[in-house]
Amino acid sequence: MSSRQGSDEDGGVAGEEVEGSGVVSEDGGAPEQLAFIRETVRRAKPRSWRGAKRAEHLPVARVVVDKGVLTIDKFFDYEVPAAMAEEAQPGVRVRVRFGARVVKGQREGGELHDGFIVARLEKSDFSGPLAPLAQVLSPEPVLTPQLLRLCRTVADRYAGTLADVLQLAVPPRHAKAEAEPSPPLPPRPEAPAPxxxxxxxxxxxxxxxxxxxxxxxxxxxxxxxxxxxxxxxxxxxxxxxxxxxxxxxxxxxxxxxxxxxxxxxxxxxxxxxxxxxxxxxxxxxxxxxxxxxxxxxxxxxxxxxxxxxxxxxxxxxxxxxxxxxxxxxxxxxxxxxxxxxxxxxxxxxxxxxxxxxxxxxxxxxxxxxxxxxxxxxxxxxRRTAPRVRTVTDLDQHRDAAAQAARLPSIAWEAAREGLAAGGPVLIQVPRRGYVPRLACARCRTPARCRRCEGPLEAAGADAPLHCGWCGEEERDWHCPECGSFRLRAQVVGARRTAEELGKAFPRVPVRTSGRDAVLATVPDEPALVISTPGAEPVVESGGGYAAALLLDGWALLGRPDLRAGEEALRLWVAAAALVRPAGEGGTVVVVAEPTARPVQALVRWDPLGHAGFELDERAQLHFPPVARMASVTGSPAAVADLLGLVRLPSDADVLGPVPVATLRGEEQERALLRVPPGQGAALAAALKAAQIARIALRTPEVVKVRIDPTDIG
Missing domain, CATH: 3.40.50.300 (P-loop containing nucleotide triphosphate hydrolases)
Structure with a gap:
């Protein structure tokens, strides 16, 4: 791993030692209290080591400074004062003065920053004078060599800085927790049975x-x-x-x-x-x-x-x-x-x-x-999975009463049979809230906020409309296209579904689990459990749900994203896996197009086969994970500026840029950069170098760079 050395102009020095502040109460204060306060303040302040004797053995500390700026993603060398020689070991937290300047032979300015010592050296490659460490925050070695190598590898892979990764890897220090002794390592357990x-x-x-x-x-x-x-x-x-x-x-x-x-x-x-x-x-x-x-x-x-x-x-x-x-x-x-x-x-x-x-x-x-x-x-x-049934358009419109509750006949019967069997019934609804999407009842124009063009939502049956982006209330909406004042629900949320099903199944408890309140478990007794995807509670005692209804599958399958089908199947299978086996009467009803590949994979319970089909299609399209990809997002001028500076591998492809939607309506564009397998490191290095060049040129607008983005719309 290469390193760079920091001179006085980079690392700086600690400031002058500051005497404890005199804090006096109105009645003069007790002398012992004042002495205690002065001692506490004195110890809390970083100590100055100007003119202090340097350590005799390994007097140089190589430090990574906790300052996540691409242009200084390197190590800096500092002098180790003799008084810190024992505590300033590799892996400990320190404070250093960074950004000082040498003026007429004197070090001035600079701010104190936290950092980690990564090595102790006999001498520095830098020929000038080194600034001393300002303080050893703790003698606890928290940055091991293995963790340092991992963080460096992750930073390089994702075109980031080591300091940013260290903030994710090492939690903030807590002195009281650090002072507590840790228990001894227990003996090895016996190898378990299969x-x-x-x-x-x-x-x-x-x-x-x-x-x-x-x-x-x-x-x-x-x-x-x-x-x-x-x-x-x-x-x-x-x-x-x-x-x-x-x-x-x-x-x-x-x-x-x-x-x-x-x-x-x-x-x-x-x-x-x-x-x-x-x-x-x-x-x-x-x-x-x-x-x-x-x-x-x-x-x-x-x-x-x-x-x-x-x-x-x-x-x-x-x-x-x-x-x-x-x-x-x-x-x-x-x-x-x-x-x-x-x-x-x-x-x-x-x-x-x-x-x-x-x-x-x-x-x-x-x-x-x-x-x-x-x-x-x-x-x-087959022995452990539930029975999975699909719903066609004919089933959707067969029963008017069931249609009013948004339940096709098959789903209605499955819920009724599950409750009669004495178990809870899970209803998965893709959207949270009451009515998260509204449109004009006459011309179907989406209802938008007049302030920011965000989607209007209804929080309850009698609640006023509000914007889902800026939160502004809308009490006098009318359609800008046809002038109508009537609204219809485009998407129905979990709370509205709970209200409808409570009317459809009287005297049956209704429980909801979602973003506002996620349930960990539910009793193994008849009840309707309405949940958003990923928030499904587990049935106590491991009994499993008697049935599960997966509603509004189009909302998951219709997302304009490369992973829409894969994500829909993951959410459906996660819910269906909580249902009793088919031999015990467990039934899953999925309300989605029966011929869709994810629906068929759920019916056959073949997620591995579905992943193989998806991988074949990605290979034909040269999309991840077959290829490595990065996205760059920002204003049109900023994206064009970065694309003009980046030196991509010769076999790289640039897709776009294309406009992207933002919450505040700002004009943003995104470009996708694609390289063959084996070129991911070169792509990350090129993007990092281009970002450093933009910083050096003092380009004001920021471009967001993401390696291997999870959302490729």
Whole structure:
């Protein structure tokens, strides 16, 4: 890894030592209180080491500064004062003064920034004087060499900066959590029995390879039902039995809780750490430290856990890698699956990409031979999957009463039979809210806000209209095309569906689960459970839903996106997997075009076959994952400026630019840059160099660059 050295003009020096402030109360204050306040203030301020003696051994610290600017994505060398020599070790957090200038031999200006020491050196390649470290924030080594290499690799792959990736990888420091001792590492557990893995022909061998210290790579198509957390727990236990560590990354907190429960039941307390965003800064940092210090060798968490510094990593598990939650919204937007593959290649770990469906990326890993497909035989699939029925246009209009409740006859009968069987019935609705899309009842012109042209929504039957973008209320709407004052619903949301079904099924409890309130579980008793995709609660005691109705499938299949069919199938299968097997009366009704490929894949319960068809089409079109792609988005002038500066590989294609819609109605364009396999690193390097050139030329307008964008409309 190359590095750059910072002179006084880059790194700067610490400022003058500041005496403690005198804080006096109205009555003069007690002397001991004033002394305590002065001492606290003095310790809180960075200490100056101007003129201090430098360390005798390895007097140079190479530092990565926490300043995510492309032009300074490099290391800087600082002098280590003798008083800091013991604490200023590789991996610790420090404060340095950055951006100082030398004026008449004196260092002036500069701001204090946090950073990490990445190495201690005997001498610097820079010939000028070095600025000293301002402060060692903590002697805790939180940036291990393995984590540093991973973050550097991720930054290069996604055309980002090392500092930005480190902000994702290392949580903020909490002094009280750092002061708490971590427990000792528990002894190795025994290798587990195959359990649920015996349902897969290659499952026992996969588990045995993990327990024997091997590094198998598998794309796992999980069977329907509630057993997948326990199968992940057995894979983790087998890895721990070999003396290695394991990391599990799932898309949401409810999945974390299920895997946590399974690991606790199988291994007992204290053998794994849960890393979730809702723990709070102190508790999350405390648990992260137990992993970093090696007190536990297994970690489970959501997206940020992909960088967890598990010691001697032997297995990386990613559940439902097609979920959008696995893509970080912060720059440089790394994806959990790609980070997992990079970690496995770097540390020689096993990989398990699991889910009820297989993504196109997973299918490509199987087709290229990098990973092995881990699936059950067709007889086992038929025995565990529910019966899936489709709805045609004739079914949709057969019963007027059912049509009023937006339920075709088949769906109506399935719901009624499910309730009569004594179980809950799941109704999946693609849109949240009450009526999220409205249009003129006469000419079908979409209802738009007069202020920002955003879509008008209805929050309730008697609530006034409001804009879905700016929130402005609209009390006097009329159609600008025909002048009509009447509105009709283009899309019906989950709350409106709950209201309609409550009238259609009187005396039956109606529960809703969505963005505003997500239910983790529901009782195993007759009830209607209306949920948006991805928020479906699990039935308590593992009984499963008696039936599931997947409404308004056109809303998922009709999205103008390359992954619309793949995403629709993932959401449908995730809901259908919570339903009882067909032998126990479990039924799924999908209201969508029966001939659509995702619908047929759901009927046959063949997600792997669907992923293979999608991969073949991507190969013909030269779209990801067969090709590598990047998107550049900004104003037309800014996009044209970047495309004029970038030096792409010779076999690169530029698609666009084309206009893109924005929430504020700003004029924006997006271009897609495509290169063949093996040219992804060159594409990322070229885009990063072009962005640096724009910064050097002081170009004011920002261009957003994303490598491997998840949405290609």
């Amino acid at each position: 359990g649920g893995w015996s349902r897969y022909p290659a499952g026992p061998d996969f588990l045995a390879s993990l327990a024997g210290g091997g590094a198998p790579r598998a794309v796992w198509t999980a069977l329907p039902g509630p057993g997948w957390p326990y199968e992940i727990a057995r894979a983790v236990a087998a890895t721990l039995a070999s003396g290695r560590g394991a990391l599990v990354v799932v898309p949401d907190g409810r999945s974390v809780a299920r895997v946590d429960r399974a690991l606790t039941e199988l291994l007992g307390e204290g053998r794994h750490a849960v890393l979730a965003a809702d723990l709070g800064p102190r508790e999350r940092y405390r648990r992260w430290l137990t992993v970093s210090r090696g007190s536990v060798r297994a970690a489970v968490g959501t997206r940020a856990a992909m960088f967890a510094p598990v010691h001697d990593l032997g297995l990386v598990v990613v559940w439902s890698d097609g979920d959008s939650s696995h893509c970080d919204p912060r720059a440089p937007h790394p994806h959990v699956r790609e980070v997992a593959l990079l970690r496995a290649a770097e540390e020689g770990a096993a990989v398990l990409l699991g889910g009820h469906v297989v993504t196109v990326e997973g299918a490509q890993l199987v087709r290229t031979g990098w990973a092995r497909s881990l699936t059950a035989d067709r007889e086992t699939v």
